Structures are given as C-alpha cells and as structure tokens.
Amino acid sequence: MDYQANTIAxxxxxxxxxxxxxxxxxxxxxxxxxxxxxQEPNVREVVDMxxxxxxxVHGIGDALTMAxxxxxxxxxxxxxxxxxxxxxxxxxxxxxxxxxxHRMATAGLRLExxxxxxxxxxxxxxxSKGEAIASVLRFGHDDVLVTDEAAAHEALKHI
Numbered sequence: 001m002d003y004q005a006n007t008i009a010x011x012x013x014x015x016x017x018x019x020x021x022x023x024x025x026x027x028x029x030x031x032x033x034x035x036x037x038x039q040e041p042n043v044r045e046v047v048d049m050x051x052x053x054x055x056x057v058h059g060i061g062d063a064l065t066m067a068x069x070x071x072x073x074x075x076x077x078x079x080x081x082x083x084x085x086x087x088x089x090x091x092x093x094x095x096x097x098x099x100x101x102h103r104m105a106t107a108g109l110r111l112e113x114x115x116x117x118x119x120x121x122x123x124x125x126x127x128s129k130g131e132a133i134a135s136v137l138r139f140g141h142d143d144v145l146v147t148d149e150a151a152a153h154e155a156l157k158h159i
Contacts, residue, residue, distance in 0.1 A: 005059060021046050025107040027070045027091075034105050047107050056109065056117040060124035060136045061088045070104070087132035089122065089139075090114065096131075096158075098138025114141050121146060130154020 006022055013020035023046045025037060037043055061069075066088035067077050083101035085093040090109040093102040100111070114120055122142040124133050127150040134155045136142060147155070 021049065023047065023050065023107060027104065027106060028072075029105065031105065034107070038107060043107065050108055051110070051113045053113070054118040055121070056114060056119070057121045057123060058090050058109065058114075060122050060129060060132050062086070062129060062132050063088050063093050067093075076102070087135035089136050094132075094135045094139055096135055096138075098135055098140060100139075119143050123147070125151050127151060127154045130156075131158045134158035 009020050010022070012018070023043065025043060029037065038047070063080055063085035064077065067080055067085075072080075080093055080102055083093075084095040085101050086096055087094040091104040091106040092100050092111065095101045120142050121144040122133070122136055123146045125148045129147075129151050131154065133145065133147060133151060135158075137145065137155070137159065
C-alpha cells in the first residue's frame with residue numbers, strides 16, 4: 001500500500017500543502033460497468049481533470065509483475081508473453097520496440113492524454129526495471145526519467 005500511486009500522491013500533497021483528488025475506480029471493469037461508471041458526475045470530473053493535465057507523472061513497471069498485481073487472467077498473461085510485453089505504464093503494455101501490445105480499459109490516462117501533455121515524467125527504480133524503462137522510453141513520449149543508478153545502467157544495456 002505504501003507504494004501505490006494514490007498513497008504517494010496523497011502524502012506528497014499533504015507534505016507540500018497541495019490539494020489532490022482520488023479516482024476510486026478498480027483496474028478491472030467489464031465494458032458495461034466501465035461505461036456506467038464513466039457517466040457518474042464525480043468520476044467524470046476527476047477523469048476530465050486527469051486527462052487535461054499539462055504535466056503527467058507516471059510509473060513504469062515490469063509487464064508481468066504489473067499483470068499479476070492487476071490480477072489479469074492467465075490467458076491475458078499468456079498473450080502478453082506471446083506479444084513480447086516488457087513494460088507497463090498507465091495501463092498500457094509495451095514490447096521491446098516501444099510498441100503498445102495490450103491496453104487495459106481504465107478510467108485514467110490514455111495515450112492521447114500522454115501525447116497532449118506538455119511534460120511527461122516517467123518514474124522507475126531498481127535494476128529489475130531496466131528493460132521496462134528502455135521499452136517505455138522507445139515509446140517516445142517521456143520528457144524526463146526519474147530513476148536510480150542501477151536501473152539507469154540496466155536500461156542503457158537495452159537501448
């Protein structure tokens with residue numbers, strides 16, 4: 001829980017005197033549930049705010065680690081492996097070349113929001129994330145990468 005994006009954002013806002021809004025929507029929704037929840041005014045308001053952000057900060061994760069964390073089906077995990085997914089960021093899964101090979105239906109950021117943002121900051125750390133970092137950087141929309149030395153060295157091996 002300490003490493004969840006919403007926990008970190010809330011703590012950051014608290015320590016800096018800023019405000020924050022949470023979007024309480026599960027990662028997995030059936031299409032009809034997704035469509036219904038997106039009609040809720042409170043959800044719509046937060047989603048519109050997220051999607052109009054000029055500065056976007058997002059995490060970069062290992063594809064299979066994130067698939068397990070999000071409790072994706074074994075079939076979907078098999079497809080990710082078959083398609084060469086190495087990285088996950090904002091609900092999208094990327095292969096070695098930075099191509100999107102899978103997308104989750106999420107209420108949060110979409111590719112067009114990332115492409116429209118003024119500044120996109122990716123965050124990832126640890127040697128194990130090196131290949132995932134390289135994959136997302138090849139996608140080509142991150143302006144800034146925040147990482148550690150071990151992850152940077154490992155990412156460079158894959159670029």
